[in-house]
Amino acid sequence: MAPSTPDISMPRIAATKRTTIYRDMVLIAAAFFALIPLLAMHRVTDFMIFCIFVMSFDLLYGYMGRLSFGQMLYLGTGVYVSTLFSLHFNPNPILSLMAGVAGGAIVAGILGLIVVGLDGASFALANLAFNQVGFFLVGSAFQRVTHGEDGISAGVEPWGFLDFANESVAFGFVLLCLLFTFFMLRILTTSPYGILIRSIKENESRVKFLGYNTFFYKWLTFVLAGAFAALAGTLYTLYIGFVSPVFIHPLNNVEVIFAALIGGAGNLFGALIGGVLFMTMKDSLSSYIPQWEWILGILLLVIVFWLRGGVTGLIKILYGKAKMAKGAAKEVEKG
């Protein structure tokens, strides 16, 4: 048996961590409830689904440092697998959701074997290429099944009280999924596994040198990110009920990258803030200016050159400055 000393302290640390997670989850739920009076409820639901997607991307990019230009593929897989499942097998929303998530995880598991071994640039581009292939398969090759560009209506039917036509039910369900995602990712990223993937981000060869099979951990992270992205996708299916290749279009990858960056990569709160900020921007700008992508471009340049930490980074800096100012004031008071 292993020495028992660590066992005494470990659970306590874990317990304190758990309470902070619960506190954070209550805060997040409250924040989204607070958004309802500002926007319409169905918009907030939309925002939350996008936030789940951003969190999945953040696991890959923010925590493991692998920038993918193809995360839309997994969102789209979730969307289409759940839609087709509901049409051809079973209209139950929960089963469709599970099918979609499993589909995303399987596709990520297979493609992950190919792409995970690549370094920065090839990784990003290979993902982009596979996303293009997925877009082609959905948009053209399997047009008979997916109806291509015309889109297709999902066959999800209400199950018990789970009726997605009811706004409040949809809101509650999506909020639960968001909190679940946050909870899981929070636990994962603070676990030894999370420390390991952050170490891979900093210096992969050293992690390898320590004897870890980095390929496996990278693959696992890739699959997890794919599964959570697919979860967001299935929620779109359940909630919107009508899907089209927009959900798998490779050009839309920039949206999630932007959201993760503006919130602050490598921080789940950053992902949530970024998701809400991006969607607000998209909503408000697109109603005033038909072509608004250049604004996105300029903001991206601003982030890259002056604001790498995103909004959460900015808050940290301001907070630090305020603290320093306070400290300085105290020093002055002391004389």
Add this chain to the structure above:
Amino acid sequence: MIQTLLYGLTIGAILYFFAIGLSITFGTMQIINFAHAMVYTLGVYFLITFMPVVRDFFPLATLLAIVAVVPVAYVMERFVIRRLYGESLDYAMIATYALLLIGTDVIKYVWGNTPQPVTDPIGISFQLFGIDVPVYRAVIVLMAVLVFAGLNLFFKKSIVGKIVVAALEDTEGVRCLGLNVDKYFSMIFILGSALAVLGGVLYAPISTAEPYMGHDILLIAFAVVIVGGMGNLTGTFVSAFLLGMVLAITGRYYSQAADTMVFAVMAAVLIFRRSDA
């Protein structure tokens, strides 16, 4: 079949013009340049604008388009890309993607969304093995070979070329010799952009000019660069024509699957290469 092969050669030549700039930029500066697509599209729209001015004299309009793009490329290099040398690859990718977004919207704003046709500047065909071959396409292929030979000469013989080749191997080492590497990178970047414009301008009469034409070729050119090896000049040439052939042959049987086939080849190369390493 010969028609298909000829088409493959033409596409291969265009891909080469486009991919060589990407490949050099990556090899020297470690930057994946999404904005290359913007330069390419911009060049085609400049061509359309200049055509009436020079009374539809295609070569002169091409030259003007290339000259017009040079300052744009310079500004991009000087104020965005140069600031990201040696920084993380991700930020460089995101920044150049941002440039692409801005550039595409500017193009849409100035020239509009609707596709614009560009007429074949030669419009004569000759007979080869009993089929019609447009002279224009033969010219494109010929120019690709000439550019390849010229670039080889440039990189092997000229002092600027030699410095860049050395920098491809070891940037720090070249810098230690007291050479201002940035200046040469800047020149190479502009050269790459000019070649992309040449590719775009030559391709325009075969397809049509539209704001997203750069996006389409960008993905395939990335595949070319990955298959050929980043920063490998001869590899880029070979893989451009190889993937051009893949495009043409797949396109002959199932046109919508052409792009996908290219990425399949790329995936195969990626798997093969990793097990090799």
